[in-house]
Amino acid sequence: MIHRNDGQWSLRLVLLACLSCCVVATSAEIPGASPSAPVTAAAPLVAAASDLKFALGEIVEQFRRETGIAARVSLGSSGNFARQIEQGAPFEIFLSADEAYVRRLFDAGLTRDDGSVYAIGRLVFFVPTGSPLDPDPRLASLRRRLDGGQPGRFAIANPEHAPYGRAARQVLQALGLWNAVRPQLVIGENVAQAAQFASDGNTEGGLIAHSLALAPELGRRGRFVLVPDELHEPLRQRMVLLRNASPAAVRLYDFMHAPASRAVFERYGFALPLD
Amino acid sequence: MEHPGALHVRLRQAEPFPLEVDFEAPAGSVTALFGPSGSGKTTVLRTIAGLHRPPEAEVASGGQRWTDTAAQLMVPTHRRPVGFVFQDYALFPHLTVREQVALALDRPRGAPRAARVDELLRITRLEGLGDRRPGALSGGQQQRVAIARALARDPAVLLLDEPFAAVDWDLRESLRQELMALQRATSLSMVIVTHDFEDVVKLASHVVLLERGTVTAAGTVETLTASNRLPGLDRHREPAVALDARVAGHDAARQLTHLEARELRVSVPTIHSPVGAPVRIQIPAREVILANRRPEGLSLHNVLEAEVLAVEPSSHEALRLVHLVVGHTRLLSLVTVDAVQKLALAPGVPILALIKAVSVEAFA
């Protein structure tokens, strides 16, 4: 029976497949409806600088335990997010690693207000286990390596749009190492990727966020030391509510200002703003 | 001037190559489009089917206009009652024989359709092959499927593009016979493209000669062969008259069959056709001996009273082509210049035409 009209049978199968595709497709057309969002309120969408990976993770988990609302977090470089939000990305809360980006969005009328500084970020010199480098505050070991003639790769975040990358460049320029180290640089798209490059053994080290270096996942891969903050412009990290923020997002925003949250930021090496 | 039931074809184009054609194929006739490759024959066929649209064209069948560029009329191919047998058969590779034929039958549906499919398979001698796919068929079988498929349309005209071109000798003959039988049984109008004049002689009642895009001669096969007005064929073909005859009777004792083409009566070695059956005969000019006295003691069977119509030069300088007429039927004889002088042949002179029984080619 199968052999008799193979052409027709296969044709029907393909048509059936296309039809079921259409059915699935139309059922998926409800914007924002995610089958795994477990709550009745729409899960707030958060764009956060990637140095907040661990700190924010804890805060968001704590928020979920208390309110039952599970936030959806996207991590990346602050500059990237600012651009996406300008393009209409539907984020509701933006935690930037540099307040300049928040100001830009505020000036464009995309935010509710000009936000608030939630932390001051610090840069560290991270060295993975087995690296010929030694972590020291003024990067002397790096200088020696560069002078020595056979330097290895060095990781930083992208200075164009990642605040920690810009700070790293400022540090290297201040120390007069920028031109020498430039050919050796491995650029992470954001500071979390830079941290990954700095710690997986494929580079000799890098300049990354203090908050990331403090996490156990990173801590066990190497050693680090704080870089003096006078070597770069301060990393004033500012968060803000976007215009389209839902009530759930507002709740989360307020939660991030609560003492419990501030304690988390502190634990992850952020200096708190004096206010 | 259009005749009812006839297929009227007129077309003219300059691109992609020049072609200018105007002819009529009477209803029930077999018209051969004859010419060398590249003369435009297939284009004419495609125009009749509606697959090709020249800048200027008129195609009408039985008074129904199919193409008329002047009136912006172009009946789409699928609405024309034509059957087309392509040179490479163009069978549908994914369908069985039965399915191919059924596809071409859009009416009736259901059970009567199955019966009609069976009938078509029977007519084309394809019984038992209904469930095969083209890949499992021989060349001759494939052609018969193409014919069955074309007939399923109940066409007003059957178009065949070089039906015998890709086929070996034995198959050729049997296919020709089948096509002849089919035509006699159905009186279907046919237009056959061919570059082999034997097909014309054996099958066609009318012929249109095409050379490099223009019609060089058109008319019945009988008239054209008898007048020997066949441009372009002189080099390839010896003069011979093709006639439509009938079986007048059989002589079993002498193993002869008597044939009649109007006033012209000839005897040939026995052919197995019933009395009254149509037979096409061809009498080569070189086989016709002329005499001014009835001979005796010869093996000859056919002695015909004729009159000389004209004496024409032939391709060879020492030969002459003599046009004769037997009653109203024309005949040709190829003789030497010397013979012409010897017999004092001139228009109006009565003469006897002698033809061996064996020399008459009979196609039943």
Added chain:
Amino acid sequence: MDWTALGLSLRLGLVTVALLVPLSFLLARWLAFARFRGRGLVEALVALPLILPPTVVGFYLLTAFGRQSWFGRAFESLAGQPLVFSFEGLVLASLLVNLPFAVQPMQNALAAIPRNVRDAARCCGLSPLGVIRRIELPLALPGIATAVVLTFAHTLGEFGVVLMVGGSIPGETRTIAIAIYDRVQAFDEHGAGIMALVLLVLSVAALWITNAMARRMSRHT
């Protein structure tokens, strides 16, 4: 294992196939059968996504459909949300990027049908639609199957364009390819490895099934 991301990728793949394959069939048909002067140019344009880096495509799509463009603004006023950074935006990008994968196999399969066979179909009384349904579709089926599989598999793996046009919004535009990238950046190699394996198995299965189907279908032509 990010089931949302996987579901998103599968949905994107299916939607792209459902929308693109029928449209591409018509385009493939036109390219296979019609004779017109600009044909070479159209074929080149169709093939463009094969050689352009996905980021280039993504960049131009953002420019053409982002908030700064009239198209993006029109969409936003109609739908209430911007086209970029949405699933719909991904679908649009996916349709454009997968064009050659859908068109070329079908075009080749259709062009392989001898002209006389299609003409014979018309002489058998089939209307143009009938010719498509009874002759072209069945004979081009292996090409159609290839187009479906290639489009689906390619969409599953699409990264550059999705990232640029969609961002990485969980539940909306974070497909499984993006999610894997995310996991690696989050030092979760284990999670990334699981998802990568699932994606690999799915792709191989899809290819295997379609190859089997294509072989079956072409057995009798």
